[in-house]
Amino acid sequence: MRAAGILLAAAVMLAAGTAHAQGKVFRWSSQGDVTSLDPHSNNEGVNNHINNMVYEYLVRRDKDDFNKFVPGLAVSWTNPAPNTWIFKLRQGVKFHDGTPFTADDVVFSFDRALLSTGTFSLYSRQAGKARKIDTHTVEFVAEVPNPVMMTTLVTLMVVSKNWC
Numbered sequence: 001m002r003a004a005g006i007l008l009a010a011a012v013m014l015a016a017g018t019a020h021a022q023g024k025v026f027r028w029s030s031q032g033d034v035t036s037l038d039p040h041s042n043n044e045g046v047n048n049h050i051n052n053m054v055y056e057y058l059v060r061r062d063k064d065d066f067n068k069f070v071p072g073l074a075v076s077w078t079n080p081a082p083n084t085w086i087f088k089l090r091q092g093v094k095f096h097d098g099t100p101f102t103a104d105d106v107v108f109s110f111d112r113a114l115l116s117t118g119t120f121s122l123y124s125r126q127a128g129k130a131r132k133i134d135t136h137t138v139e140f141v142a143e144v145p146n147p148v149m150m151t152t153l154v155t156l157m158v159v160s161k162n163w164c
Contacts, residue, residue, distance in 0.1 A: 030046055032044070032045065032046040033046065034046055034047055034050050035047055037050065037051065037054070039051040039054075039055045039157035039159060040109075040112055040113045040116045040118070040120045040156075040157070040159070041116065041117075041118055041120075042118050043118050043119040043120055043155075051157060052157075055157035055158065055159060056072050056073050056157065056158055057072045057073065057153060057154050057155075057156065057157060057158065058072055058073050058074040058077075058087055058089075058106065058153045058156075058158065059071065059072050059074055059077070059150055059153050059154055060072040060154060061154055069150040069153075069154070071090070072090075073089060073090050073093065073101065073106075073158055074087040074088060074089055074090065074138075075088050075089065075090050076088045079149075082145035083128065083141060083142045083143070083144060083145045083146070084128075084139065084140070084141050084142075085127075085128075085139070085140045085149055086133070086137065086138070086139050086140075087106075087137070087138045087139075087140075088136060088137055089101065089102070089103060089106065089136040089137065089138065090136075091136055095160040095162070095163060096160075096163075097160065097162065097163060099160060099162045099163075101158075101160075102132075102135050102136065103132040103133065103134065103135055103136060103137060103138045104132060104161050105158055105159065105160055105161045106130055106132075106138045106158055107130040107131065107132050107138065108159070108161035108164065109156065109157070109158045109159050109161075110124045110127060110130040110140075110156060111124075111130065112159070112164065113156050120155070120156060123152050123155045123156050124156060126142065126146050126148075126149075126152045127140050127142065127146065127149065127152050127153065127156070128140040128141045128142030128143070128146065129141050129142075
């Protein structure tokens with residue numbers, strides 16, 4: 001009974017704190033400035049944090065376990081050979097302009113990042129050559145095995161080929 005009372009009191013305090021916070025202004029500042037909203041132009045902390053609010057990755061890090069990777073735009077993946085990865089893409093996703101998300105967007109994004117003058121070209125090169133298998137499947141084949149492939153993928157944001 002005592003545990004239930006403590007739990008109830010904690011819930012009431014949490015609800016009161018949330019209600020009190022409504023209508024308050026949240027201000028945030030940083031020593032850095034956003035230098036570009038192009039997710040493949042400049043691999044810099046402030047840029048990446050702002051772009052994370054707009055663009056998605058194929059995979060993401062788990063919010064509770066930083067070492068675990070969870071689906072993003074890719075719903076599943078396999079590693080059939082040491083230097084080959086295949087990703088099944090989420091269906092039903094649309095970009096801001098209404099165009100559907102497809103494998104063409106992934107291939108375009110990784111090719112575009114490869115041409116970047118910033119460090120994103122390094123990550124794209126590490127991922128390997130992206131190739132569309134079908135509308136919702138992409139294969140990456142690298143010259144050599146990439147043991148940190150998933151870490152590479154949480155660095156490159158996917159953009160709309162149609163929009164670019």
